[in-house]
Amino acid sequence: MTFSYATTLGSASLPNPILTASGCAGSGKELSQFFPLTQLGAIVTKSIMIKARSGRATPRMAETPSGMLNSIGLQGPGVDHFLANDIPWLAAQGARTIVSIAGETVEDYAVLARKMRNLPGVVGLEVNISCPNVENRGMVFSCHPETARAAIEAVRRNIGGDLPIIAKLSPDVTDIVAIAKEVAHAGADGVALINTLLGMVIDTNSMAPKLAQKTGGLSGPAIRPVAIRAVYQVHAALPQLPILGMGGITSGRDAFEFILAGARAVSVGTATFGNPTAVIKVKDELEAILVEKGFSSVEQAVGYAHREVLE
């Protein structure tokens, strides 16, 4: 039997379903010392904003049981620097790039989308809407249907061409299915599930929040059950909507869990911090599992856990 490891996310065709997670692989340069970026289904860049950002004050990190908190605050040199330096470099590597963009206003998303037209090697856009909306009391875009919708509509109207738009959602909501429906309706070609959960660690020595910014995003294996639930729920409600799954993937087994729940591709984030080649390990292990289980393609396995199970 021939096995096809290829997958798609909207109009993007990827040779395999293993991607990096935004913010966990920079723009690829550091990881390229460990493996060629062409090995990846795609590299998802850290979220790019319009202007340069210093990010948040340190400490920015706290380890937690089977997880970690971060409050990087989207440090980066801004979109123009990114377009001038990183995109050509990534294209030269032959990497497939999914650019993650993040804004503080709806207009930001529109401006960023326009800049994303016709870039070499770019196969998709991940729209990080788990960001505070400065025009609305810092409320996170993806936490409310209206603002989630507005951000995605701004991207849809400005992107042009057929670059797939993947809306990245926050799990910190009462009803993630409602948000997924909203962004799909607003023109998203897929959803990325999940961003980090809002968490906090208090340092019991200093008796103050460990992170300078007090709260941070919880990632790693600890959150995997929440991520799997989100993917399963959204796939059940919107079986046609492509899902990029993530949250605590460290092995091929974990990635398989996401595929079975309904993801067409997965991102490996925090695991890279413990093991620089984690994403290649996940890729090799998932392929072996799919073959062993008798699937002839990724497609076949997507959402397989939703079938009626006869006991």
Added chain:
Amino acid sequence: MTFSYATTLGSASLPNPILTASGCAGSGKELSQFFPLTQLGAIVTKSIMIKARSGRATPRMAETPSGMLNSIGLQGPGVDHFLANDIPWLAAQGARTIVSIAGETVEDYAVLARKMRNLPGVVGLEVNISCPNVENRGMVFSCHPETARAAIEAVRRNIGGDLPIIAKLSPDVTDIVAIAKEVAHAGADGVALINTLLGMVIDTNSMAPKLAQKTGGLSGPAIRPVAIRAVYQVHAALPQLPILGMGGITSGRDAFEFILAGARAVSVGTATFGNPTAVIKVKDELEAILVEKGFSSVEQAVGYAHREVLE
């Protein structure tokens, strides 16, 4: 210096701030083989419903990284059996009891509250509103301000006397502070934070959800950062509202983290499964930490992490 380990939750005075978590200590009988229940600040019973319930089908449990999922489904013999058997037994032990009640309709909460009047040894009521509302498409009461409010109002109107009402909230909401405000307004004397997070595990061997009920509640150390964040946020917004903190407490250090975030007392749940005497360990360790840090009472340490920290 004399140290006072006592605390209060509304009008309930407790000799120490360490409680069991609902559903993680039955009604005390099993744990009483390991230590006298009088050692506890209070025992919080499993959630009691009006009628007997078989609970959910098995498998009801899946271990996850630093956590576990459960879908017990509130198995129990119903409130009348509980009142006839467990309450007298608990009173005979000299235990301080906080009864947890759970309903499927607003009327259920009202009926249960009426049955809770004047019970021997009962020092408080925990109202588990993280239950599906059968009258409203199974939506969880505490996930929406209106239904959260309705359930707590029903209890308030029917309880009589001055038994403190502690509303137990689900973390699976966009804005937990809003829900806390709502239940405080509806007459809750305090809030219990947090109930489990909705999660799922897919068994990669059978390629189907591990739990018979598909989703389950995530508990254990994995969720502690989410719980600490919830306690910190609610204490910041409502500094006068007593908080019973819980979620992944396994040591005195963990309990201290909750106290610093703003909890006046804490519940130990999942840790009991790994160690039947975990709650006594937490109690002894927390006391030692508070003394070592120079606090003369629990009260002094409550919310201490909110002070302005001079660097």
Added chain:
Amino acid sequence: MQAELVSNKRVGAYHHMSFSVGDLASQALPGNFVAIAVGGEASSMILRRAFAIYRSTEKGPQGGLIELIVAPHGQGSRWLTNLPVNSTVDMVAPLGTHFGIPTEPVRALLVGGGYGSAPLFGLAELLKSRGCRVDMVLGASTANKIYAPLEGKRAVSSLTITTDDGSMGVQGQITDVLPEIITDKEIEIIYSCGPMGMLQAITQVSEQFGVMHQCAVEEAMACGIGVCMTCVLPVTGEDGVTRMLRSCIDGPVMDGSKVIWDSKRKIPEGTFGA
């Protein structure tokens, strides 16, 4: 309790592990189990793993011992079987119900599947010491999953082995050989331990032949002490009412004829509170 690992030997697909537990060993009866914390101090595995007690010895050169037969199956059991001798583990023991011993001598058949044979050898000795005649049937998928040590077999009059692949004993399943043995040996009671499907099948045979059947069930357990309600299965009581009982404290040893088998992923109709 901290228990020291005093020996750890591979036997076929299993590890035979002995722990020094002091006086506690004297409290353990056949059918009881232990619960061990796995993964070390900073473990991401927060729940204990349960293991049937293979043998408990009150005294010996190392004091009281509890012996287990562990299959390196997943992360927890692999961690355990990889432990070097002299390591200590955190163990809660003994837990659960034990096999009931008849007051009169009877003709007993002990049936074990895979590592389910473990608790049967101690039971065989106890039954024999009470004057019972003990026969035994062990089954597994393949030869190296049959655990049947020489010294354990002392107490049994006959031992029949079945393997799915025929690599040892009779090719087939335990239930293929049960009817003949029950008839030939005039069996009055069956004691069993093994996978739930096997226990269910034995229940059918035992009912057919009208013999009693005590079985040790194995349900996923979170607490092992009766507080979490994860380990339940439907069992019909004296009053004819079926309730979801905890296999950790109302079991693991149960009356096979009272268990409603085939209840995975559904609550049987008529169960109390359903």
Added chain:
Amino acid sequence: MQAELVSNKRVGAYHHMSFSVGDLASQALPGNFVAIAVGGEASSMILRRAFAIYRSTEKGPQGGLIELIVAPHGQGSRWLTNLPVNSTVDMVAPLGTHFGIPTEPVRALLVGGGYGSAPLFGLAELLKSRGCRVDMVLGASTANKIYAPLEGKRAVSSLTITTDDGSMGVQGQITDVLPEIITDKEIEIIYSCGPMGMLQAITQVSEQFGVMHQCAVEEAMACGIGVCMTCVLPVTGEDGVTRMLRSCIDGPVMDGSKVIWDSKRKIPEGTFGA
């Protein structure tokens, strides 16, 4: 890479741990660090712990060695220091920048706080082999936190020790003795490693006396390879612009005068993107 622990000795408050790493040892330079996964296979600690390389030996009876000085501080380092000899750990090495070696012989002062002395001994040898004169100052809270092995001191001309409690050497802080030494020994460059507060204080002294200062900083690191941006600190570049640089790949060795100290919990005004 899997590295075997070949020796693990307690020295005062620390453990001196040697790992067999093969050819990799030849790539390590003073200032580089390693990152080790802690807690075992089922660990709840998902991030590596960083340790400065105390010494690396290209060959020996056990092949290439990397040696570390580890303080049993929290859960991860306690796990590591409790490992028995012959255990293997998962190590990524060498990482980070190394101390810059002057092309001409200079008079260098090496200043270490606590286990921060670790990377300085290898540096001392290297400097001496290049014809430099090397003096050393080590400080700690108390005597058993001074790590200064005999064989490590071979390369230094003088060693001054300070302890907060006066239990060894001069009572006081490193900065109390620095001015005199800098003047007396006509120091041209300071190399330092230790707590951030100490590095900041040394920077002040070095600026006062107009000597260069290379320091190895220690910020909490998640990835150690430059992808996570947790380990940043504000550093002013050649262009006069202050940026949040990664201490794992743009460091840990940095030019002390370029670091904006006192930046914990705040972004200094004027930082790029602030």
